[in-house]
Amino acid sequence: MHSGKLILLHTNDIHSHFEEAARAADYINEVRRSVPEDRLLLVDCGDHLDRVRIETEGTGGAVNRQLLTRLGYEAATLGNNEGLTYSPDELDRLYAGSRFSVVCANLKLAAGGRPPEWMKRSLIVRKAGLTVGIFGLTVQFSEFYEQLGWEVSDPFEEAASCVAELRAGCDVVVALSHLGLRQDERLASAVPGIDLILGAHTHHLLEVPLVVSGTTVCAAGKFARHVGVVEIERRADGRGLVISGRAVPTEGRPADPETAGIVAAALQEAKLAMASPVAELSMPLGGDADAESPLGTLLAGALRRATGAEIGLTNAGQLLDGLAAGPVTRERIHAVCPSPINPCLIELSGARLVEAFEESLLPEFIGLQFQGFGFRGKVLGRLCTDGAEVVYDPAAAPRARIRAVLVNGEPLDESRIYKVGTLDMFTFGIGYVGLKQGRVARYFLPEFIRDLLAESLGDEAAVADCLRPRWTASAAAKAL
Structure with a gap:
């Protein structure tokens, strides 16, 4: 990988598949050894956790937060498994003070009409000489979110608003989308100014990115069986960007020992918590x-x-x-x-x-x-x-x-x-x-x-x- 490029790694819909996640962690660590920190960006597009796993259930999702933190994720958006299987109070305990940013532009608390303190509409980072603006969107399950005390707004309207906020000051605008492939394609067509959409929710794997109305659309499937890799650099003439992407399979890779250790410790903690x-x-x-x-x-x-x-x-x-x-x-x-x-x-x-x-x-x-x-x-x-x-x-x-x-x-x-x-x-x-x-x-x-x-x-x-x-x-x- 050329050191002059921004290397953006993305995961989605891991659903607490910790065995596969440990293999994905091995690949992420390999990339970290070859790419300087100031040229590497790691993000997740939601549904990292799933309460089907006892390690997640018994720790209130803390094991998932620990894995995101330990691997150095800089941003994650909320999938429906985060937003709808935990109450806002439980999410406060899970995400308050986290070292990675939770970005989601179309959720806010019904009481007060503002997002919680741990959630941002968008994030701006400086990597590889590029100013990167990142915003998140989650699927608009209004009836469910309202029952939990959230207001979920139209993702396309919020995307347009985020692009207006970010475009003037950013070289690259990235959407972390937990909307599904068809909606991602629609988003690329309906909201100009997004350079890259990283998708989730429908578990679609794009081994070769789609290009829709000039926007690159990528996705890494499900369960950490792939890690998405996007390379971004300026064109030689300085006009615009060159964006390429692929999905790297994790099958056959060894499990990262530290990730496996975190999960094993979480299993013991969960068994203790759920033994009564x-x-x-x-x-x-x-x-x-x-x-x-x-x-x-x-x-x-x-x-x-x-x-x-x-x-x-x-x-x-x-x-x-x-x-x-x-x-x-x-x-x-x-x-x-x-x-x-x-x-x-x-x-x-x-x-x-x-x-x-x-x-x-x-x-x-x-x-x-x-x-x-x-x-x-x-x-x-x-x-x-x-x-x-x-x-x-x-x-x-x-x-x-x-x-x-x-x-x-x-x-x-x-x-x-x-x-x-x-x-x-x-x-x-x-x-x-x-x-x-x-x-x-x-x-x-x-x-x-x-x-x-x-x-x-x-x-x-x-x-x-x-x-x-x-x-x-x-x-x-x-x-x-």
Whole structure:
């Protein structure tokens, strides 16, 4: 690498994949050994942390901050995993006094209308003889952010404002974007004056940068499997910049020992912090993904009660295992239900409910494998319910197996609208088609479904009731 160039390294969507992050750290350290500090810039584009990992969960994200600090990141923006899985108070504790700058132009606290002290709209640094202006943008999930006390504004309007603020005094203007590839392309077209967009959120890997309306667009995929490298220098005639980029794979590299050591220490700290029991079970509770199970029914009941709904619904695949009799710790609940998913209340017709129940009997739905949208399980699994009793004929034709549904003792009315407590994941169009048509009445934040599960485990009546089956196999019942 030519010493006259600015070398900009970028990561995104690491999601607490610490093993891969340790290999990425090895590459970053290699670059640091060959590039002077005043010509090197390291940034992250959000979703560095993910509460699926016990090291992150048990340290409140402190392990992620430590890794960003130790590797010498100078700027990071907020992804939805930072901004939506922690409250503003928790983020205060995480980021206050950090040595790297958190930049995000389209978030501010609803109370006071200003960003917190640890967050900046933009940052200006001087590297390789260039004045570099950096601003951050995060995806505009307004309904969710408002529940947590944030105001999230239009990223394109804020980008235009940042460019106006930075362009006159900066040689290079860089956007750290947690918006997704399609939005990055739109941003490049809609907001002139951005030299470089470093992307995230949709986990896209650009091994060769895109150039859209004169703006270079780069992204390094997901999980630290690549590190993005951008080289920036002035043109020989002094008019404008030469920008090139690539994504360097980290597979096969050794783990950086110091990074691995930080993560190992965090694991021990997290286990200690999460070792206290939250409930004592007198009997085991099964949690199978491919069948109705007591733990799934308990979670469905918790969703119904927490949202004030008539019916509670969850997919059994949210639960990776059952619980043994005896003490249940925070660590065990996290292991069984790791997904950072929030409850939500939807309004859904009886006909759509029946459709969802039918789908949950089909192998293509039970075994559906996916990741994202908060889901950190393996397969979708069967529907578990509370407030509804379902009679089905397993020998009947697919999508014609439901024979009867009672809702709180009354026959289901296919034309009626029901209030259903379920998972925010389903409102994003993931999983059962029958649930996608629901109208969202309310999202519940900052509660995670595992918080509801933990609370219900301490409710003796709820635990006893979850042992009662809600699904009955019967060929004799009349069809709906």
